[in-house]
Amino acid sequence: MRRLYIILVLILQIKFAAGQDSLTVNGRINDENGTALPGASVSVRGTQSGGISGQDGKYEISGLMAGNIQLNFSFVGYESVNVKARLSSDTTINVVLKPAPVMTDEVIVNATRAGENTPLAYTNVAREELKKANIGQDIPFLLSLTPSLVETSEAGTGIGYTGMRIRGTDANRINVTIDEIPLNDPESQTVFWVDLPDIASSVGNIQIQRGVGTSSNGSGAFGATVSLQTLNPGNDPFAEAGTSYGSFNTLKNTVSAGTGFLADKIALQLRYSDIKSDGYVDRTGSDHRSAFISGVYRNGRSRLKANIILGEEHTGIGWWGVPSDSLKTNRTYNPAGQYTDGNGQIQYYNNESDNYKQDHYQLIYNFRAGANLIMNAALHYTKGKGYYEEYREDQPLADYNLSPFLSGNQLITETDLIRRKWLDNDFYGLVYSLNYKKGRTGVTAGGGVNSYLGDHFGTVIWMRNAGNTEKDYQWYFNNSVKNELSVYGKLNYDLSEKTKLFGDIQYRHLYYRMAGIEDDLLDISQKHNFSFFNPKAGFFYNITPDQDAWISFAIANREPTREDFKEAAGDASATPKPERLYDTELGYKLRSGNNSFSVNLYGMYYKNQLVPTGQLSNVGYTIMTNVDKSFRMGIEAIASLRLADFLDLNSALTLSRNKILDFTEYYTDYNTTDWSSQYLSRRLGVVDIAYSPSVIWSGDLAAKAGIFDFHLIAKYVGKQYFDNTMSSARSIDPYFVTNLRLDIQPGIRNLKGLELQLLVNNLLNAEYENNAYGGNWYEDGIERTWSYFFPQAGINYMFRVAFSF
Numbered sequence: 074m075r076r077l078y079i080i081l082v083l084i085l086q087i088k089f090a091a092g093q094d095s096l097t098v099n100g101r102i103n104d105e106n107g108t109a110l111p112g113a114s115v116s117v118r119g120t121q122s123g124g125i126s127g128q129d130g131k132y133e134i135s136g137l138m139a140g141n142i143q144l145n146f147s148f149v150g151y152e153s154v155n156v157k158a159r160l161s162s163d164t165t166i167n168v169v170l171k172p173a174p175v176m177t178d179e180v181i182v183n184a185t186r187a188g189e190n191t192p193l194a195y196t197n198v199a200r201e202e203l204k205k206a207n208i209g210q211d212i213p214f215l216l217s218l219t220p221s222l223v224e225t226s227e228a229g230t231g232i233g234y235t236g237m238r239i240r241g242t243d244a245n246r247i248n249v250t251i252d253e254i255p256l257n258d259p260e261s262q263t264v265f266w267v268d269l270p271d272i273a274s275s276v277g278n279i280q281i282q283r284g285v286g287t288s289s290n291g292s293g294a295f296g297a298t299v300s301l302q303t304l305n306p307g308n309d310p311f312a313e314a315g316t317s318y319g320s321f322n323t324l325k326n327t328v329s330a331g332t333g334f335l336a337d338k339i340a341l342q343l344r345y346s347d348i349k350s351d352g353y354v355d356r357t358g359s360d361h362r363s364a365f366i367s368g369v370y371r372n373g374r375s376r377l378k379a380n381i382i383l384g385e386e387h388t389g390i391g392w393w394g395v396p397s398d399s400l401k402t403n404r405t406y407n408p409a410g411q412y413t414d415g416n417g418q419i420q421y422y423n424n425e426s427d428n429y430k431q432d433h434y435q436l437i438y439n440f441r442a443g444a445n446l447i448m449n450a451a452l453h454y455t456k457g458k459g460y461y462e463e464y465r466e467d468q469p470l471a472d473y474n475l476s477p478f479l480s481g482n483q484l485i486t487e488t489d490l491i492r493r494k495w496l497d498n499d500f501y502g503l504v505y506s507l508n509y510k511k512g513r514t515g516v517t518a519g520g521g522v523n524s525y526l527g528d529h530f531g532t533v534i535w536m537r538n539a540g541n542t543e544k545d546y547q548w549y550f551n552n553s554v555k556n557e558l559s560v561y562g563k564l565n566y567d568l569s570e571k572t573k574l575f576g577d578i579q580y581r582h583l584y585y586r587m588a589g590i591e592d593d594l595l596d597i598s599q600k601h602n603f604s605f606f607n608p609k610a611g612f613f614y615n616i617t618p619d620q621d622a623w624i625s626f627a628i629a630n631r632e633p634t635r636e637d638f639k640e641a642a643g644d645a646s647a648t649p650k651p652e653r654l655y656d657t658e659l660g661y662k663l664r665s666g667n668n669s670f671s672v673n674l675y676g677m678y679y680k681n682q683l684v685p686t687g688q689l690s691n692v693g694y695t696i697m698t699n700v701d702k703s704f705r706m707g708i709e710a711i712a713s714l715r716l717a718d719f720l721d722l723n724s725a726l727t728l729s730r731n732k733i734l735d736f737t738e739y740y741t742d743y744n745t746t747d748w749s750s751q752y753l754s755r756r757l758g759v760v761d762i763a764y765s766p767s768v769i770w771s772g773d774l775a776a777k778a779g780i781f782d783f784h785l786i787a788k789y790v791g792k793q794y795f796d797n798t799m800s801s802a803r804s805i806d807p808y809f810v811t812n813l814r815l816d817i818q819p820g821i822r823n824l825k826g827l828e829l830q831l832l833v834n835n836l837l838n839a840e841y842e843n844n845a846y847g848g849n850w851y852e853d854g855i856e857r858t859w860s861y862f863f864p865q866a867g868i869n870y871m872f873r874v875a876f877s878f
Contacts, residue, residue, distance in 0.1 A: 095666055097618075098158070099133040100166040102126045102146060110170060111512065111567070113148040114189060118155075120667045124618055125189055127570035128513065133618040136665035146170060172444070184449065184506035184519045185253050185289040186280050186300055190565070190573045192611030192623030193286060194658055194673040194709060196220060198279040200304070205782075205816055207273045208832045208871045209317045209325045209348070211266045213237035215273055216299075218771045219281050220709045220725040223764075223790055225844040227391035229353030229405075229866045230321060231834075234267050234388060234427075236844075240283060240677070240705055241731050241765030242296025245634055248289045251276075251301040252380065253504055254435055254453045255291025259525040259555045260635035262292040267386050268431040268457070270361035271346035274327055275382070277304045283709070284675055285609060285627035285656040288561035288579035290504045290521045293605065293631040295654055296677065296705075303380060306340035306369050309333040311825070315875030319832075323350040323871065340369045353866035355407040356421065357391035375440045382433040390425045390461060394846065394861030404840070404864045412466045412489065422464035422491070429459025429496075445511040449519075454501040460493040462534075473533065473548040474594055478540040488538040494592065498527035502557075513567035520560035527553045531592050551589025551597055553635065558582045570615070575625065577609035583632055587639070597642040603651060605630035611658075621662045629654045633697070637683060640696045647688075650699050653680040667715035677705040684763070684797055687848065688739040702734040703762060724772035731765035736797055742851035753851075760799050766791040766807075782816040795845045795860070802858040803849065808841035810834075810865075826877040831870065838868040 102113045109130025116123035117134060120142075126132045139160050147153040151170040158164060187195045196219045206215045210231030213224040227234040236244045245262040249255075251272075256264050266272075279301050286298035310333040317325040324347075331342030348361040366381040390409040399406040410425030437451040469487045470477055477486045506519030530550040536542060561579035568574055583603040591597045611625025633649040641647035655678045662671040681699040688698045707729030714722045739754045768791035776783040793805040813836050817829040847860030 095136040096139060096160050097133060097135040097163045098137060098142075098144065098160070098166055099131065099163075100168065101130045102132060102148070102168050102170060103130055104151070105169060105171055110148050110151070112510065112515070113146060113151075113170065116145045118143040118145060122664050122666065122669075123189075125615075128567065129570075135617075136619045136668075138666045183253065183280075183300070183302070184508060184517050184563075185250060185287060185298075187282055187287055188565070190575075190613045190615075190621075191287065192573075192575050192613045192625040192658070192660070194220075194283040194660060194675065195286070196281045196283075196711075198281070200277050203273050203276060203279065205814075205830070207271075208814075208830055208873045209319065209323055209350075211235040212269075212273055212279075213266060216279070216281065217788060218723070218725065218773055218786065220711055220771075221283055221707075221727040221729075221769055222281075223766065223769060223843065225863065226865065227354070227394075227844075227863055228350070228357035228359065228389075229864055230323065230350060230869070232323065232348065232350045233352060233357060233359040234265070234391060236266070238764055239281070239297035240675075240707065240727070240729070241762060243764070245292075246295035246631065247297045247299060248286070248292055248294035249299045249301070250290055251382075251433075252303055252378075252435065252437055252451065253290055253300070253449070253506070254433075254437075254451055255500075255502075255504075255521070255523060256301075257292040258498075259292065259500065259523070259557070260527055260553060262631075262634050265429075267359075267361070267388060267427075268384050268429055269382070270348055270363040270384050270386060271325070271327060271344075272301070272363070272365075272382070272384075274329065274346060275304055275344050275365035275367075277302050283673075284658050284677065285607075285629045285654060287563065287609070288519075288577050288607065290519075290559065291523070291557075293581065293607070293629055295629055295631040295652065303365070303367065304342065305378075306331050306342050306367070307333060311877060313875060313877040315828075315873060317871055317873040319871030320866070320869035321351040321353055324348070327875075334369075334371075338371060342367050352389065352391065353405060353869075354391050354395065354864065355405045356389040356410065356425065357407060358389045360387040361385065374442075375438070378435075378437040378439075380433070380435040380437070382435075384432070385430045386427070388427045390427055390463070391863075394844075394863050397847075397858075397860040397862060400842075400862055400864065410464050412464055424462055425464060427459070427461040429457065431455065431457040431459075445509055447508045448506075449508070450503065450505040452501075452503055454499070456499055458495075458497045460495040462491065462493050464491050465489065472594070473546075475540075475542060475546075475548075480538060480540070485538045485540065488536050490533050490537065491535040492531055492533050494529075494531045496527065496529055498525065500525045515565035517563040518561070521557070523557045525553070525555040527555075529553070529589075529591075549590045549592050549594065551587060551591055553588075554584075554586045556584045572615075573613040575609075575611040575613065577627075579605075579607040579609075581605040581607070581630075585632070585638075587635070591639060591642075595642055597639050599638060599642060599648075601632070601638070603630075603632045605632075605651070619664045621660075623658070623660045625656075625658045627656045627658075629656065633683060637697045647696050647698075649683055649697055650681045652682050652699070654678070655680075667713075667721075669713045671711045673709040673711075675705070675707055675709070679703045679705075682733075684733065685848075686737065686739055686797065700733050700736060703732060704734070705729060705731045705762070705765065707731075719777045721775045722772065723775070724770070727769040729765070729767050731762040731767070733760050733762055733797060736760045738798055740849060740851055742854060745852050757798060760797050761794050763794050763797050766793045768807075780817055780819050782818075784812075784814040784816070786812040786814065790843070795847060796849070798849070800849070800856075800858070803845075803847050803860055805842055805845050805862070808839060808843065810839055810841065811836045824876060824878065826875075828873070828875040828877075830873040832873075833868065833870050835866060835868050840867065841865055 113126040144156045214231035249264045282298040312330040327346045329344035344365040364383040410422035440448045502523030504521035509516045559581045564576040566574045585601045588598045609627035613623045637649045657676045660673040683697040686698045770789045774785040813833040815831045842862040844863040
């Protein structure tokens with residue numbers, strides 16, 4: 074029923090958007106010499122309407138409603154112009170753009186982002202949207218309303234360890250950059266948002282590309298790309314302070330300030346945040362601090378920007394999840410740190426925690442070599458160091474490379490202990506790009522050279538029976554080196570005023586070495602070299618000023634993660650192969666005044682996709698295994714509708730099929746008579762890919778009344794399996810969640826701005842889980858299941874107040 078309702082809403086939106094009476098604005102965009110500026114952007118503030126000037130500098134925007142509008146005209150290397158007009162009939166507005174006297178934000182070209190006419194499926198999230206949504210939760214939850222995205226939270230509140238999947242694509246397959254600098258950890262290929270507390274407060278905008286996307290820096294995009302751009306200083310000085318407080322003792326304090334540009338050349342801004350929360354699940358509390366410091370120097374032709382991003386997190390371990398048999402009786406139960414004391418009583422270790430510091434240092438240089446050429450380069454260095462601490466009962470000494478010893482007359486072979494697993498890493502490199510634009514042709518060339526050094530080791534800081542073992546005894550150590558060289562070239566060419574050609578070629582070369590002993594005392598030493606060629610091409614066609622269509626095809630390759638290699642160590646036949654993805658995208662967009670509708674069809678076909686099958690290496694470890702053929706196919710529909718002057722509706726729907734074509738499961742069957750076992754397999758044929766719901770829908774009904782903005786936000790996620798056997802015992806139930814947000818902006822004398830916000834999450838108090846993991850085994854031929862879930866909080870609230878001066 075919910076699925077039928079969602080589809081009906083979208084159909085009504087399409088009919089409404091296509092049926093509006095409309096007016097047209099047209100004109101010509103020239104420079105001071107009267108020369109046409111082809112490719113200049115025109116947008117109508119507060120709407121989805123806009124366009125690009127043709128070869129003769131002419132533009133046209135139709136589907137506008139009568140009333141006051143504001144047009145923004147921009148072109149690389151020129152000052153932007155805003156024009157206000159009142160429409161009562163079709164109107165002509167001609168504009169002259171002047172060369173920019175200094176390197177401004179509009180001049181900076183994003184080499185790895187999709188542009189207005191790029192034939193890709195993407196969503197831009199503006200600063201204003203991020204700021205209003207950023208009451209306390211992490212980036213995955215702030216992007217919740219973007220198409221095909223499912224967010225997850227271990228603590229159940231959106232604070233602490235959070236993650237996201239896009240089109241079912243795991244976090245380690247999503248390429249993430251900040252100011253075009255790689256953010257993904259090179260070994261796990263994942264971004265841990267907990268290491269970047271409140272980064273949203275320092276982000277100016279975000280672009281999410283679905284599918285392979287354009288060539289980017291860092292880990293290969295294998296289903297989605299997320300590009301963050303940090304805030305650029307404004308011309309005027311400012312100071313802001315904000316506090317959020319809510320359920321589970323959640324408290325977030327943020328202060329920020331900026332000098333504005335001094336002498337039109339130098340600007341400095343900074344932000345500090347402190348976030349604390351108890352979490353919904355027991356002992357998953359967060360205690361985070363972060364800072365962002367940015368300085369800019371600019372002159373007529375260049376800009377130098379330095380960023381320092383500091384992050385420190387202390388988080389209660391919640392990654393074990395809640396056992397399935399506890400969901401109905403104790404949804405907040407957390408087994409992490411549980412032990413039995415000398416009196417037989419269950420206790421919990423009070424420092425079962427994850428502790429990590431991650432600091433980023435970035436130096437970004439932009440130089441305008443002429444009216445048509447811009448050069449960009451960035452040096453970056455990331456330092457990360459931290460550990461997670463665990464209490465472990467009855468640990469065999471042999472597992473820690475220790476020998477049994479006598480204590481009195483008793484032979485000690487096992488003991489309780491507290492251990493820390495450390496990661497100490499350095500990541501540094503250079504990324505660069507050249508952007509050339511003249512006439513019908515736009516060319517970008519770029520790439521990067523990056524190096525990663527990582528030490529993994531474990532120490533025992535306490536033992537109940539220590540014998541002669543020293544404190545901080547180190548029982549394993551291994552290190553890794555991963556070097557990457559990448560180059561890419563992109564072409565945008567106007568075949569005509571209506572037809573645009575896009576081409577993109579990337580080459581990546583990787584060297585990866587692991588050496589040493591892992592925590593299970595297995596030698597994981599190995600070396601790998603990879604070379605990948607990733608081509609992309611597409612066409613963009615402007616059917617009318619209000620309608621666009623596009624088609625693209627791309628090939629992407631991706632190397633396995635550290636975990637994939639580690640689990641297969643010692644068995645050469647189990648070493649995972651690289652994955653390959655063939656991605657086809659077909660899109661259409663319709664604009665009509667304040668309304669818009671777009672639809673994107675996608676087909677993503679995989680060769681050697683890595684999935685869990687239950688297969689074991691010859692040394693007994695569960696490994697990720699390549700499956701020969703699998704695919705994701707779907708349709709994404711996005712609609713933005715002005716229902717009335719005070720009422721807007723924005724929604725996104727994804728319907729998909731996600732299949733492995735010939736899946737074989739491997740499992741162990743135990744004979745309960747003597748507990749002997751057999752290692753068996755069964756062919757299941759076509760199955761759903763794990764963590765890939767076939768339906769995802771989100772909607773935001775926004776109403777404005779004076780200083781009040783109301784947002785009724787809803788999201789539906791269909792059934793997901795968390796293994797590839799399509800067993801209902803190992804699935805996440807569908808869920809429908811509704812949130813309410815109230816934004817108030819009263820005008821106060823002597824204050825630049827005052828913002829009050831109330832967010833009520835899970836308004837209908839739904840009981841749901843958005844993530845889980847588990848597996849199966851057999852006893853006497855009968856299948857058994859083990860599973861852990863991540864329950865989300867019931868109805869809860871956050872309140873925010875912020876001042877700006």
